[in-house]
Amino acid sequence: MRVPILTYHGVNIAGNDYATNDHVAFAADLDAIHALGLRIVPVAWVVDAVLGRATRDLARCVALTCDDGSNFDYHDLDHPQHGRQKSFYNALLDFRARHGAHAQPDLHLTSFVIAEPAARDAMDRLCLVGRDWMREDWWRAAQASGLVAIENHSWDHNHPCLTSPGPAGLVRGDFHDVGDEAKAEFEIAQAQDYIASRIERRPSLFCYPFGHVNDFLRADWLPRRGAALGLDAAFGDGATPATVDTDRWNVPRYICGWHWKSPEGLAQILRDAAK
Structure with a gap:
């Protein structure tokens, strides 16, 4: 097993071409993966x-994830600068309409969402365009669709835009600083409870904000607390394929716009993983 796990961000919209828009890239990548004869599978299968x-x-397989949980994951929206944007969810439906459900029978996307409403509201106002596009009212429908799983991307992303103080002296903007029990319970455990209350299913996967993986969470807290919280694995950004020897608390992913910026870049990642 050498499964590349690809990651997209619904809020990455700086234009309408592959290099500047994760939605354009996502739709193109679905067709490219299929054309290469690779199978798209749920990332939970990789964890299994x-x-x-x-x-x-899981030979010649690819898994898909997206981060932050903006409305762009599920709803088509009119961006004020760049026009109508096709959501990741609707891109999956369009792929099925073009190719048929048999083409990729295990087609799936995992969306890592931020739990706290106040934090999402602050990010929407200060980092997006203030149109209330970081809501949670689509989570349950997405989960029920069978095409999308809702998972844990922390309580508030420890985002630098937040003016509220972090617990126990938590330094805002740096998830590496989540380095003791109180901070971990605040950022991860309470997010588990909140998301579960909204989708009636406990998340089984966690994704480190910013890709910030520290030894306390990876080697101590998650191995101790993960099972009790319902967590099976956590994801970073290691830019290598996942294998059976992968550390379950630091599963690597490739990030669109960082680890690849073009169809050719993705094709190289997929070819290397399939060797």
Whole structure:
């Protein structure tokens, strides 16, 4: 198993071409992955293989994730500068309409969402365009669709735009600083409870904000607390394929716009993983 896990951000809209718009890239990448004869599978299947609890054949497979949980993950929206944007969810539906459900029978996307409403509201006003595009009212419908899973991207992303003080002296803007019990409970455990209350299912996966992975969370707190919280694995940004030897608390991913910026860049990642 050498599965590249690809990651997109619904708020990355700086134009309407591949290099400047993750929605354009996502739709193009679905077709490119399919054209290469690769299978798209749920990222939870990759975790099952890492944990040794399933024996699915995951050769020549790809998994898809997206971060932050903006409305752009699920709803088509009119961007004030760049016009109508196709959501990741509707891009999946369009792919199925073009190719048929049999083409990628396990088609799936995992959306890592931020839990706290006040934090999402602040990010919407200060980092987006202030149109209330960081809501949670689509989470349950997305989860129920069978095409999207809602998972944990922390309580408030420890985002630098937040003016509220972090607990126990937490330094805003740096998830590496989530380095003790109180901070971890604040950022991860309470997010588990909140998201579960909204989708009637406990998240089983966590994604480190900013890709900031520290030894306390990876090697101590998550191995101790993860099972009790319902967590099976956590995801970073290591830019290598996931294998059966992957650290379950630091599963690597490739980030669109960082680890690849063009169709050719993605094709190289996919070719290397398939070797």
